Amino acid sequence: MQGVFFRTHGGPEVLEYGDLPDPSPGPDEVLVKVAACGLNHLDLWVRQGLGIDIPMPHIGGCEVVGTVAALGAQVAGLSVGDRVLVSPGHSCGTCSACQTRNDSACAEYRVHGLQLQGGFAEYSVAPACDVLRISDRWSPAEWAVTPLVFLTAWHMLKTRARLQAGETVLVHGAGSGIGSAAIQLCKHFGCTVVTTAGSQEKLEKARALGADYGINYRTHPAFHKEVRRVLAGRGVDVVFEHIGQATWTSSLASMDPGGRLVFCGTTSGPTVTMDLRFLFVRQFDILGSYMGAKAELQECLKLLEAGVVRPILDTAYPLRETRAAQERMRARNFFGKLAVTV
Numbered sequence: 027m028q029g030v031f032f033r034t035h036g037g038p039e040v041l042e043y044g045d046l047p048d049p050s051p052g053p054d055e056v057l058v059k060v061a062a063c064g065l066n067h068l069d070l071w072v073r074q075g076l077g078i079d080i081p082m083p084h085i086g087g088c089e090v091v092g093t094v095a096a097l098g099a100q101v102a103g104l105s106v107g108d109r110v111l112v113s114p115g116h117s118c119g120t121c122s123a124c125q126t127r128n129d130s131a132c133a134e135y136r137v138h139g140l141q142l143q144g145g146f147a148e149y150s151v152a153p154a155c156d157v158l159r160i161s162d163r164w165s166p167a168e169w170a171v172t173p174l175v176f177l178t179a180w181h182m183l184k185t186r187a188r189l190q191a192g193e194t195v196l197v198h199g200a201g202s203g204i205g206s207a208a209i210q211l212c213k214h215f216g217c218t219v220v221t222t223a224g225s226q227e228k229l230e231k232a233r234a235l236g237a238d239y240g241i242n243y244r245t246h247p248a249f250h251k252e253v254r255r256v257l258a259g260r261g262v263d264v265v266f267e268h269i270g271q272a273t274w275t276s277s278l279a280s281m282d283p284g285g286r287l288v289f290c291g292t293t294s295g296p297t298v299t300m301d302l303r304f305l306f307v308r309q310f311d312i313l314g315s316y317m318g319a320k321a322e323l324q325e326c327l328k329l330l331e332a333g334v335v336r337p338i339l340d341t342a343y344p345l346r347e348t349r350a351a352q353e354r355m356r357a358r359n360f361f362g363k364l365a366v367t368v
């Protein structure tokens with residue numbers, strides 16, 4: 027099959043497009059003919075090297091959508107030709123973490139395109155229990171930009187931060203995949219959304235998704251002051267963080283006492299300093315979050331099928347242009363998500 031892969035870690039230049047061995051499914055696995063695969067910052071981190079063992083040559087791509095091409099001998103409930111989406115997180119399904127909808131705490135938790143070969147190729151193999159049927163409500167490229175970002179945003183907001191209707195949330199990065207998913211989920215949960223972005227154009231698109239207030243972080247780097255200005259002196263109940271170093275201090279300063287800061291990433295850098303007095307006096311919660319449970323993904327897919335929330339696809343690239351797509355990820359000159367189609 028044709029695919030995009032790397033033999034050593036490094037920048038976009040290590041990506042190659044060419045022949046790879048055809049994968050075949052094990053007894054409880056499914057071979058998916060890939061139609062589209064979403065891009066994520068995780069793809070760049072995996073390519074650059076995370077210090078963990080991954081199969082080499084490595085195929086990235088966590089968000090796989092396509093059709094069933096072949097079934098392992100023990101697989102039931104799926105047929106060749108079914109339209110499917112692969113749940114990006116794979117877990118054992120039987121341990122106490124899996125039984126309590128905490129899949130990403132499973133000792134055997136693996137991510138598609140990270141510990142497993144991913145979807146930047148014509149075919150991808152996945153555990154049958156993680157191959158979920160989808161409708162034709164959205165195009166393959168649109169479906170392919172949903173699972174990782176909606177799952178992560180749902181787990182952060184609903185499970186970790188225990189978001190309640192009527193609360194106010196600061197969502198960073200309206201133009202990012204995760205930010206555009208979070209804005210939509212917050213509105214679905216009945217919350218007020220303040221969001222940040224680096225341009226007026228992105229803020230206008232965020233408004234169209236339902237954001238109540240937009241702050242341009244380039245013209246307002248001390249954005250917490252702007253948060254309190256638009257909220258008439260109040261702060262937010264929850265901050266949805268994935269930026270890290272560049273935003274951390276102002277994010278904490280944006281919260282009212284009792285606020286919860288939930289975070290899933292550090293795209294601007296992982297090292298922060300904090301005045302601990304500020305944390306205990308204001309009784310803040312700081313909540314780490316990683317991926318989510320398949321049951322949570324299924325809740326998101328129901329909302330997508332119903333059109334309550336929608337995929338935010340900026341551009342779909344042909345598979346052979348995966349390198350150009352990954353270079354564009356870094357440039358951030360797009361709204362929502364990028365995908366490749368096969």
Ligand SMILES: [Zn+2]
Nearest residue numbers: 118121124132
């Ligand atoms: Zn488990």
